[in-house]
Amino acid sequence: MRDPYFYDDCDVLKNKMGIKDSAVLDLAEVEFACNAIHELAYAPLTGDYDFEHYCKMHFYIFRDLYDWAGIPRTVSMEKEEAILGYMSIEYAQPEEIAKQAEYVLERMNRRTWGKMDTSEQAEFLSQDMADLWKVHCFREGNTRVTITFVCQFADDHGMPIDRKLFEENAVYTRNALVAASAFFQNADFRKMEYLVKIVRDSLERGRTSQRRL
Ligand SMILES: Nc1ncnc2c1ncn2[C@@H]1O[C@H](COP(=O)(O)OP(=O)(O)OP(=O)(O)O)[C@@H](O)[C@H]1O
Ligand SMILES: [Mg+2]
Numbered sequence: 001m002r003d004p005y006f007y008d009d010c011d012v013l014k015n016k017m018g019i020k021d022s023a024v025l026d027l028a029e030v031e032f033a034c035n036a037i038h039e040l041a042y043a044p045l046t047g048d049y050d051f052e053h054y055c056k057m058h059f060y061i062f063r064d065l066y067d068w069a070g071i072p073r074t075v076s077m078e079k080e081e082a083i084l085g086y087m088s089i090e091y092a093q094p095e096e097i098a099k100q101a102e103y104v105l106e107r108m109n110r111r112t113w114g115k116m117d118t119s120e121q122a123e124f125l126s127q128d129m130a131d132l133w134k135v136h137c138f139r140e141g142n143t144r145v146t147i148t149f150v151c152q153f154a155d156d157h158g159m160p161i162d163r164k165l166f167e168e169n170a171v172y173t174r175n176a177l178v179a180a181s182a183f184f185q186n187a188d189f190r191k192m193e194y195l196v197k198i199v200r201d202s203l204e205r206g207r208t209s210q211r212r213l
Pocket of ligand 1: 030034037138139140141142143144145147148166167170171174
């Protein structure tokens with residue numbers, strides 16, 4: 001079946017600007033989404049860190065680009081990952097998205113973050129980030145919304161975090177999320193250490209810069 005998110009005559013996501021060249025759309029996407037992500041660092045989006053809040057954040061970041069911003073995808077999806085030999089992570093089926101995301105978010109909200117040291121915070125934040133990302137709630141933009149959402153959550157829960165590291169190391173971050181989510185129905189190839197490393201570094205930098213203020 002043809003992906004209904006694509007234009008009928010080309011493999012480009014239907015978008016509000018009518019762009020039909022994927023390279024041009026990528027540029028427009030980076031521009032609009034980055035601006036919104038930077039705004040959110042200064043003006044956090046209110047909410048309870050539940051699924052509704054997560055969708056609201058996707059809407060905020062992608063609202064100028066896609067009609068479906070903030071709306072979970074309605075199709076199954078695969079993305080080839082170079083570091084998995086061009087296999088795809090097993091994302092959630094559309095009908096499972098809300099339930100799986102809510103499960104992760106409820107767990108993240110129940111944790112006693114204030115009782116953990118930075119290493120423990122990095123481990124649990126990485127676990128929650130990877131599990132939320134693995135659902136891949138939206139047709140596009142999952143890495144950006146997940147990183148932004150988890151960083152705002154950390155800031156709001158007494159764990160100041162430096163977001164720049166994720167943005168400046170976007171390829172590393174995405175590969176680290178893939179490595180942390182590489183478990184399949186019949187095999188588990190998960191490696192958490194890359195994600196834990198960048199999350200711990202970001203927490204340490206966040207704490208240091210807060211101390212300087
Ligand atoms: N935390 C971030 N802040 C700003 N830009 C980012 C961030 N993470 C990724 N990007 C940029 O977003 C663009 C798209 O990246 P990518 O396709 O890996 O993520 P995504 O579209 O958010 O997630 P997915 O494709 O898995 O749904 C890249 O140009 C990347 O540099
Ligand atoms: Mg993408």
